[in-house]
Amino acid sequence: MKINVNNVTKSYKHKSALRNVTFTMEGPKIIGFLGHNGAGKTTFLNLLSGLTATTKGEILVNGESIFNAPSTLRDICFIAESGNFQGEMTIAQTLKANRFFYPKWDEEFAQELLQVFALNPKDKVRSLSKGMVSALGIITGFASRASITIFDEPYIGLDVAARNTFYDLLIEQQTEDPRLFILSTHLIDEASKLFEEIFILHEGELLLKKTADEWREHIVAVKGNANDVALAISGLDVIYEHMFMQEMTAVVYANGEPIEGQNITLTSISLQDMLVYLSKQKVRSGK
Amino acid sequence: MNTIKGSFYILFQSYKKQNIIFWSILFSIVLLSFFLDTFFGQYISFAITISIPVYIFYSLMAAKLLNRTLPYFLKLGVSRQQYLLNVGLFFISASLVGALIIASAHKIIVYISNLLNVKDIIIIHPILFFNNAHSFLQTVAMDTVLLLFCLSSGLLLNVVFYRLGILGGYSFIGLLVLIPIIMVIFQWYSPLFNLFANSSIFAILGCILVFSVLLYLVITAFLRKISVSPV
Incomplete structure (x- = not known):
């Protein structure tokens, strides 16, 4: 089919x-x-x-x-x-x-x-x-x-x-x-x-189409000091950014490329969290 | 073929309860009329009409058809053309069955009246306008065509409400109401009455049948791309 x-x-x-x-x-x-x-x-x-x-x-x-x-x-x-x-x-x-x-x-x-x-x-x-x-x-x-x-x-x-x-x-x-x-x-x-x-x-648009395996590689949360995170994610599409107690979290499309940087941690994002981030982004952009 | 059988099954089941209630009430009224006639027949005479309530009931049934059945059929994978074909066949069958019930009911009423020696019950039917000595088949033919017309008209009204919403639907009804008013203003009712009186029953039925088919074709054109959600 x-x-x-x-x-x-x-x-x-x-x-x-x-x-x-x-x-x-x-x-x-x-x-x-x-x-x-x-x-x-x-x-x-x-x-x-x-x-x-x-x-x-x-x-x-x-x-x-x-x-x-x-x-x-x-x-x-x-x-x-x-x-x-x-x-x-x-x-x-x-x-x-x-x-x-x-x-x-x-x-x-x-x-x-x-x-x-x-x-x-x-x-x-x-x-x-x-x-x-x-x-x-x-x-x-x-x-x-x-x-x-x-x-x-x-x-x-x-x-x-x-x-x-x-x-x-x-x-x-x-x-x-x-x-x-x-x-x-x-x-x-x-x-x-x-x-x-x-x-x-x-x-109304297709934001993402990924297999379950690709998902883990492509959507990543980068956490760490604001400057380090900003450096690590430069050039990548950012889905969502959030600052809490001097720590920055950025959810990005890695597109399979390695994300490197000092003092940062990479974690995978669940589907549920991804949709929450998308909703927050929608609220922030005022749509 | 399976789709036609399935559609008939669903349409029958969807309207079964309403039909049982309607026919039960109608025949209860007929029975009540006989009962009342037994006691008061010497003072008043009774007029019974079975066909006209059936015309109204069929019109109302068709006027809700799209909302009740179209989304369900489309979800079952039926195309709009198939839906209209199956509904059309169902209309023809329903009209025939309705007409047979009406004509049979007339026969039974006459038989019981004779049996009970009740002389003052009058059965009103549109065919009396043309012919006093009508046959069973003539009554069936007339009712079939009239019921088919009622079903097509009811469905057309449903299509108008479905596509144009409440405002559009009531505006359409308003336009329809204007027709008899204009007829009165321009005195068209008199030649129309004469035309009906001078025409043969078959010519009139033929015209109504053709008109019903045309109505159905208009409905088909309107439903070609219709969505599941009414306006």
Whole structure:
């Protein structure tokens, strides 16, 4: 599975949600699709699943345009944050409906997952709690066996145990039936170990695309005396700077180049911290 | 084929409860009319209309269709063209079923009236405007076309609200309200009435059918690139 995103722009009446975004996603892989609120993640995922049309540019899956293309769309299963199901239908009816639309639908696995998440097939979707609806979304995503499975905040309302079940299932599925999983979440610390590749969107643009291994080499926090740090990071792109008790911390894109200097320490940055820094940068720049 | 079956299944399930409630209320009213007629039939006569509430119900059903079902279908990987095709087929089936229920209900009411010797229950139906001695098939044909028209019109209204928002939607309704007012001002209602009265039922039904199809084509054009989120 290969997704080509070519110069995609999505504008609404008063704002531009995505600005000239270009990148490639290739699977099978578990991709972390991250960014703070309003970065454009959901907008992009809506475009990728054909729910909205691009303002400019195109998205191709294996060379085929996805918009209004059922042959391509049936290989994509998008579990959005909300509104995935019909309130009037029961869980059993929802799963039955899925059978008609996902060519690789695995009913046996769906029934197995119903028991894992302790859902009653006779319950109406409308009567379910948030967590139960999320569980139904997870069941649909996994049992669809779609080549591209997208989870956008899939576990709203789920407790820690159920979230861990989701992570276990994701790893198990990726081992048994490798696909391209795209996971967008704000619980980054929990999920970060699952990601094989990370995409970070920031203010409608792709800020970063790195594999998990590259991440450790490319994003580094440099700590030490202000002058030493400034010397060490000169010429590098600085994401975030912070002074505390005479010690300066600078988060930089090292781009694989060695950072050398006296009296400085280099530490890797977690995904969660990176997004916090990006948010702080956004606040500072007044955007 | 699977997509069509799936779409019918979802549309049926989505509107099942509403339909059960509607038809139950409608037939309860019919039964109540029979009951009241037994006691008060000697003082007053009763007029029953089944078709007109069904036209209104179908219009309302279609007027909420996009908001209720489009996002769900698109998330299931259905293209907008497939959605419209499947909804169109569902409309035809729903119209036929609705028309058959109306015509059958008329027959049953007449049968029970004869059985109970109730003479003063009048069944109001648009076909009486053209023909007093109408057949079962004529009633079915007329109701099918009228229900199809109601469904298409309801969906068009939904499209207008979906695309133009509340302001645009109500402005559109305002424009529609202007039509009968203009008809009264320019006295167009009289020739129109004469035209209907002098035309054959099949000619009128044919025109309504063509108009419904045209409406549906307009809707298709409007929905070509529609997004999941209404305005």
